[in-house]
Amino acid sequence: THFGFETVSEEEKGGKVYQVFESVAKKYDVMNDMMSLGIHRVWKDLLLGKMHPFPGTQLLDVAGGTGDIAFRFLNYVQAQHQRKQKRQLRAQQNLSWEEIAKKYQNEEDSLGGSRVMVCDINKEMLKIGKQKARAQGYKAGLAWVLGDAEELPFDDDKFDVYTIAFGIRNVTHIDRALQEAHRVLKPGGRFLCLEFSQVNNPLISRLYDLYSFQVIPVLGEVIAGDWKSYQYLVESIRQFPSQEEFKEMIEDAGFQKVTYESLTSGIVAIHSGFKL
Numbered sequence: 165t166h167f168g169f170e171t172v173s174e175e176e177k178g179g180k181v182y183q184v185f186e187s188v189a190k191k192y193d194v195m196n197d198m199m200s201l202g203i204h205r206v207w208k209d210l211l212l213g214k215m216h217p218f219p220g221t222q223l224l225d226v227a228g229g230t231g232d233i234a235f236r237f238l239n240y241v242q243a244q245h246q247r248k249q250k251r252q253l254r255a256q257q258n259l260s261w262e263e264i265a266k267k268y269q270n271e272e273d274s275l276g277g278s279r280v281m282v283c284d285i286n287k288e289m290l291k292i293g294k295q296k297a298r299a300q301g302y303k304a305g306l307a308w309v310l311g312d313a314e315e316l317p318f319d320d321d322k323f324d325v326y327t328i329a330f331g332i333r334n335v336t337h338i339d340r341a342l343q344e345a346h347r348v349l350k351p352g353g354r355f356l357c358l359e360f361s362q363v364n365n366p367l368i369s370r371l372y373d374l375y376s377f378q379v380i381p382v383l384g385e386v387i388a389g390d391w392k393s394y395q396y397l398v399e400s401i402r403q404f405p406s407q408e409e410f411k412e413m414i415e416d417a418g419f420q421k422v423t424y425e426s427l428t429s430g431i432v433a434i435h436s437g438f439k440l
């Protein structure tokens with residue numbers, strides 16, 4: 165495994181990854197916007213669109229960091245639930261819009277029973293996520309837990325959906341994380357992973373290489389004062405398996421109907437699989 169100019173053993177990877185995210189936590193969101201020119205927001209919205217959560221969905225977002233997926237999920241289920249309930253109430257009880265609005269002052273009610281559990285190994289990332297949740301008014305249906313993707317602190321068959329966005333490439337033993345994902349999902353549950361992948365267009369690939377190796381570490385140094393962490397991020401992206409190889413790894417963990425969709429010429433891909 166390569167970190168900047170150092171070569172480290174598998175055992176050391178966990179510690180190094182911890183240091184990287186501890187160091188970038190405070191600047192994580194601003195750096196994401198700068199490095200991806202804001203496109204990470206579109207990729208994350210597409211992940212939610214693919215998930216299309218049903219009312220009452222219990223989501224586990226692993227490597228959830230500062231809460232990007234969790235907040236999107238809460239917005240999505242709230243809007244979905246309120247639209248449905250308001251339509252039903254108006255049709256059944258002929259309530260006025262004011263009476264309907266009053267009914268939805270209780271935030272717990274407004275999520276239709278859906279919940280998200282954010283799990284991350286890094287307490288600094290969780291701390292920033294919790295601060296953001298407070299500042300943006302997210303309370304109901306949201307919980308945070310410190311935990312390792314390779315050894316999740318949950319019982320078997322507990323969640324309807326498992327997401328991991330830009331997280332699995334940081335895990336030391338990806339096969340163990342995939343097995344854990346399979347274990348904690350209910351039968352019928354869905355695994356969804358958003359991760360950097362292999363660019364499939366030669367011209368984009370050259371531009372992407374230039375941008376990644378020449379621009380990103382410089383941005384990391386200028387904005388976060390941390391060249392090495394951002395160099396690690398770029399290198400970890402390059403070492404991650406291709407779309408097809410990762411699909412096979414997901415199948416090996418026991419998932420079925422595994423598919424993927426490449427986005428932005430393969431810069432990222434969304435993999436999906438079911439526990440059947």
Ligand code: SAM
Nearest residue numbers: 185227228229284285286289312313329331334
């Ligand atoms: N999902 C968020 C997003 O899309 O913005 C955060 C992604 S961030 C690039 C990677 C996250 O993975 C960090 O918060 C890091 O602490 C977490 N992480 C790394 N190894 C982990 C592990 N073994 N188990 C759980 N989380 C891990």
